Amino acid sequence: MQNNYKVGDIAIMKKTHPCGGNEWEITRLGMDIKIKCLKCGHSVMLSRIDFNKKLKKIK
Secondary structure (H helix, E strand, O other): OOOOOOOOOEEEEOOOOOOOOOEEEEEEOOOEEEEEEOOOOOEEEEEHHHHHHHEEEEO
16 A cells, blocks of 8 residues: 555545544554544544555545
């Protein structure tokens, strides 16, 4: 998978969030990646490895 993402990019994940949205905004990059659901505003912190496994594409 590509590793060319930056803060502010929109990530589309493979599984949908319980609220029904699958678009997330990247809010923090580092060892871990923090993403925020664009539909409900819930934030999640994932390791880079988990993020890359769950990522479908960058919008």
